[in-house]
Amino acid sequence: MPIDQIAQYCFSGITVGSIYAIVAIGFNIIYNTTGVINFAQGEFVILGAMTAISLAAWMPLAIAIGLAVLITALIGGLVELIFIRRVKRPTVLRLIIITIGVSILLRETMLHVWDEKVHALPFFTGTEVSSVTLLGAHTSPQVLWVLGACALIVAGLSLFFKFTAPGRAMRACAANRTAAQLCGIKVRWMVTASFMLSAGVGALAGCVTSPVTQTQYDMGAPLAIKGFTVAILGGLGNSVAAVAAGLLLGLLEAFSISLFPLAYQDVVAIVVLLAVLCFRPSGLFGRRDAHVSGEF
């Protein structure tokens, strides 16, 4: 295979992988505070992009995206307040089923509020036809925005969880709920905050990827499956691992195209998911004891 074709596959893989990674990070934020996988995460991504597309008709792009992230975060908070908080006997499985219900609800609502058509945000820099050359590979300038956003989100979240009071409080809830409560941390509100944060992160991901991947009301579910695969592959709860796992899966998928027909691309992801669940349920980078925090 010629070298620039290899470079091109790498770029495809990294692009797709970083999108998976951002979705996986959304999963991780909520998992860290509640032990629950939020299957409505994919819908948050689409909701954010759809909102931004509508707002962009009225205001500059940057403000529209900012507002869309804010609105989606608020809706994420509302989802927690209305559906999660009120559950009488919250078990992990029950909550997960609720999030699947929420994802269907959000999807159908989006179909009614918007429509069944495909939409896209304008490119941040350049247009649909611009192409930049990097290391022999051609790509859209928007892809660089996606990679940049991914790096920014990971760095921002790491700093947030390490050095800020609310971030530490969220981690405390994850480590030991009762102790956190005894320290005066309002655990309930931390859960709400984690839903808002992950919805906001999802919305931002939706906005930066929308110009290249396009946005349609029902695109959330496939995204969520891939994001879930990546979250499991990296080890639940670990955002840096999610990035590594996302890139790994993206690259695997991209290079699988060079060997197998494109139709088998998803098979790669599912085989990886099954193999990890069978042989290393804590993920590639997770500690063996990392998955025991799942009581709500």
Next chain:
Amino acid sequence: MKCTLWFRVAAVASVLGAGGPGGAAWAAEEKAEPTPGSIKVGCIFSVTGPAAYLGAPEKKTAEMLVEKINAAGGVLGRKIQLIVKDSEGSPERATSFAHQLIEEESVLAIIGPSTSGESLAIKNICQEGKTILLSCAAAEKITDPVAPYVFKSAPKDSYAAQWIYRTMKELGIKRIGILASNDGFGLAGRDQLVKYAPQNEIEIAASEVYDKATTDLTGALNKLQGQNVQAVVNWSIVPAQALVAKNMRQLGFDVPLFQSHGFANIQYVRAGGAAANGTIFPAGRLLIADLLPDNHPQKKLLMEYKKDYEARYHEDASNFGGHAYDALTILTAAIRNAGSTDREKVRDAIEKLQGFVGTAGIFNFSKEDHNGLDMTSFEMLTVKDGKFTFYKRN
């Protein structure tokens, strides 16, 4: 055991993800009020879901047209009653709706389904139930072999494939790569391209099938680029049509992009933006109706349909809505000609329709031809400055 828990979650999630949640049945459950003496016509359209591009305009068109027909006194003095079902593009749902419409509602005819996969799934059900099926989908197999009760109003995909090859010959293109969506439309189209390639001296260097929900095709295009193809043909009805155009530009993959008649929807051009310019594709004449000469037999009908549709729904009319328009007008013309709503007589009357002007072309039905359209139903079009226009040969 956490391990098994995640297993269960993954299983539930993948079932939901793959099958699509059953929550979108909202459009389907319009309860059919029995109107005495009305003619019942069933519709199975994918109003929502991945093929909503087809189903939504079809449903809107059918409803608009039936209102118009009923306001003008109906057919044979009887009103038409539409029963619209939303199949969400799923052959399984289309099958159960077909049974429901035939066995419970005893409809005279079924219009739709929107997609080829669904149409093929219910072809035999309608034939066995002796209920007229007027499919709005493209695949050849719907009317070949002919089933006496099964007709279709959309032009065959083999015509589209031949138009594409004809244009390639003029451009001196010999080596191509094919992309197709993994659904009935895409696979049937790819088969036609493969079938007609040898006689047009075209070599298919690579052929890839992608998932209809795909969001990135740079990998597949990279593979085609590695094969040094002179043109790319993409055959699908999904939003990936705009994605292909964008991804090609993004990769600097500078060869002509041909698409199927599925591209004949201005929304894809908008979604593709500047990248959609230059796409070459065969399509019916609705999109360029205003560019047709005044004496063209279809001009009046096309302009009228376009005006009515756009005034009522505030969105651009598409060929797909036109297929539902044709199906309904063919049916009502046949009922009038037969002078009865006896299924057998109406069926015979459809076979006798000659020179019938529709949105897709001029229909000439016969016992052997249940599509009635020929090569002239397509024009080669292209996109220039975000607008459809005739493709001018160099």
